[in-house]
Amino acid sequence: MLSHLHDVVVAGGGPAGLAVALGCARAGLDVVVCEKRPGVIDKACGEGLMPGAVRALGALGVDPPGHTIEGITYRQGSTVARAAFRTGTGRGVRRTALHNSLRSAVERHGVPILALPIDNVSQHSDHVRAEGLRARYLVAADGLHSTVRELAGLAEISTACTTRFPRWGLRRHYALVPFTDTVEVTWASQSEAYVTPVGPDTVGVAILSSVRGGFTQQLSAFPDLAARIANAEPISSVRGAGPLRQRASNRVAGRVLLVGDAAGYVDALTGEGLAVSLVTAAELVRCIRMDRPSDYEHAWKRTSRRSRWLTEALLWARRQPSLARRIVPTAAKNPWLFALAVDQLAR
Template sequence: MIDLLVAGAGPAGAATAIRAALCGLSVVVVEPRSAPIDKACGEGIAHSACGYLDRLGVRLSGRPFYGIRYLDAQHQVDARFDAGPGLGVRRTALHASLIDRLAELEVPVLDRRVGAITQNTSSVTAAGITARYLAAADGLHSGIRRQLGLNAGAGNRSTGGSAAPRLAAPATSGAAGAVRRGLRQHFSVAPWSDLVEVYWSSLGEAYLTPVADDLVGVAILTSERGTFDSHLEAFPALRQRLRGAPAASSVMGAGPLRQRVSGRVAGRVMLVGDAAGYVDALTGEGIAVALRTSAELVRCVQEDRPEAYEAAWRRVSWECRLLTGSLLWARNSSLLAPRIVPAAALLPGLYGRIVNRLS
């Protein structure tokens, strides 16, 4: 019997498996999708997350960015990182690097689906494999989470797949409780800034991340109906920057982003990454939180204390959840939303401290 079975080979699952192997645990990963796995995301990795991946022996290549720029029609404010740069990395490149590290550590990655999960007081069985523990890292719309009855709230219903050229949602981006989704596409153009740019409009936000010397990624978050191209019309300054730049990838979609979870532990199964719950992509902290919580999961396996994982997960993720939730609350307020960027421009020191705290 192995120590840990990991369901899902995305960043959260792969990082969990790598750390477990480095800690001397026996581990197997099951993942039915072929590598490298792409996903609609902002593709910016915070400095702290880059450092953590480096300590795991994961070698990344991408384009450094040195801060975050907020822009709306009248304002622009920059916050540069104090601790060091983040890294813009294509999702496929990140995943390939993680898979390479798993191979170096001789961690098996099996082409299997999880299927039904059974467990007792000493083991858990899924995908035909019995282990002491199961780490569920099967993503935003986790089938394991649903199977174990850990979903909480109607916001967990998925309405789309990975390739989603069109969004459809009943609420507007300013409505309280609006269902938000994301669309992402790449463009062949040299980055014009060494910052990640976040463009704000009444429709939502557009994130511009440099991921190579000749490539940028654009991720749009909104709850409005429309296509990527129609949404881009809401950001005229960004649209002008991209004029004439050929698309370098197809449009991918993800959502609903908000995922409410009643708990992260069910017996000998622990949820990690997006499967463990998600607030929003506003602050771009998904990878960093996944890495920090994956370390706690492995520690709980080592100590044979799965019951300690819920509190550990809350302890290491609370700050990000609080900041993201607060910003999302302001974004969903018709009174506060148009004042977010002006307030950051008026209080650049406070804005910079918040950005550096997140990074």
Template sequence: MSADADLVVVGGGPIGLATAIEARLAGLDVIVVEPREGPIDKACGEGLMPGAVAALDRLGVHADGCDLAGIAYLDGETRAEHRFQRGPGRGIRRTVLHAALADRAHQLGVRRIVGKVTGLRQDAVGVRVALGASRDLLTPWMIACDGLHSTVRRLTGLARVPDSRKPSRFGVSRHFALAPWSEFVEVHWTPTAEIYITPLGPELLGVAVLGRRGLDFARVIEQSPDVAARLSGAAPVGTLRGAGPLLQRTRRRTAGHVLLAGDASGYVDALTGEGLRVGFAQARAAVSAVVTNDAAAYERAWADSTRDFRLLTSGLLAASRSPLRSRIVPAAARSPRLFGTVVERLAR
């Protein structure tokens, strides 16, 4: 097979670009396939854990943002907070982060094709990637980073059918021209949803709401008098953006010469806020597996890198859906050492 590149990365979001950068730093020739042009926005909390900040530094990616001292959970007058022990996190507007990653990828010589994967076929030596009527790409390896609703996950048969008995959760976010009032990412717990407040700059806040299908952003904000009062009169920046359903399961993360990374590889929920940290770790492990020609090694590395995320987030999500929901923040406030231990495990 005469390959078009050593590696084809499907998806040009933050994890796809980080994967491409990892691959170029490892000496691979890389093509990124992405249908959208320009910086890609997304409904998310936009707060990077210290581990994610360190990963960006290692990749040579530098983006303007706002230092984050830690994480705080709030429910009415009750507050539980933990300061990061290994340096600050960073609040970075998603479009700013994407532009910085794209610039670094371009600097390293990553090639980009504007297109959408419509099919793929594999044999013993590689993958033929169909891009509609335009062309096919031949590559020894593919890493799919094409998000929550991954086309490649479906084409490879790696997706698991969701459990219809579990209610789906969704996210909605918006930005406000307002000076941050805290150096922490604040997670305000309401009876029906969580509100993430992330400082992104001297006069910019990101506000994300997570809850069940059909959640109303304005009504959820009203459920937290403190947040509603602080946002009163603040000018919104841009439009509301939504994402979901958040829960995505996979049978495996590998199928022959195709690997899944980032949200495409499976996603539990955003309650613990370390999606990019985990995604960057997956990007590094996936490229290592390509270099060593060992897909099984990636399956093991994926399990290791996501274990804390899956266990802790699943447990917290189960509690948030139960009668224990109202006790989560008070319990964290009564056990600051335990709360801090959990945050540090997720932040590293």
């Protein structure tokens, strides 16, 4: 006897996968989520939601607790550039709080979440099979190092850029009353430190670097920040992620569609990852509802283009020593230009 035919099986229960599942459920589709990790899932993440991400969550009926973010601040030594968001406020949200809010919403809509890893996939003319489940579509939302992306033949061979310029991320939380209402990005020669207020008495510190090393070692590149948090109690363990850049040859292979980090990832430098994941998740649901999966590749490129171009351009400048040291001074001397860039990021 054939197993039940679902409309959608989502592989991965992180924010992107849960956003797809919630969008499908709200559209009346039969959807199931497969996530091998139990409970609330944490991840190394800057945790600053841009205004666009807050709006995308609101459209799904999700309102996670956190701390209001008014804009972005860049620091390099004594040089400071600051720009406010023009399209609404952002929000600093602990990754666990975001996941809990999304998962609760999915469960309220009656979506099953199965503790099931997806390690085999077979496609047929009118459905796809995965671990004994059948569905019209399989959505891969299983992260940077996606198994389903590989199984679907969508993993792109590493390029010189991915192998020569790898980047990694680390994150830790501190019991500290926020000293800023913006995401503060401090620039060092080979790394950036992000301070994000995520609650009335909690800040998150994330470090992105092209050099591998432990959190304490990485923090030493930011003496002013290290001094500022020296007496604050760490309240979470260090989490890491990387290499950050991952490529996919396409977002669609038959009835398999990629979303979130599994769809390809440039870098966390601009902090837009969650916003892009949520917006492209909505596009994916729209394409599935129309039964036009092939439209999703164009929709993904269209909705993520601005973010990808901005991030690639900033990364390119970051790799040029003569340009890298001018990024923050240029932003400080040209506040209108920095405000324009921040406005683009916030949408």
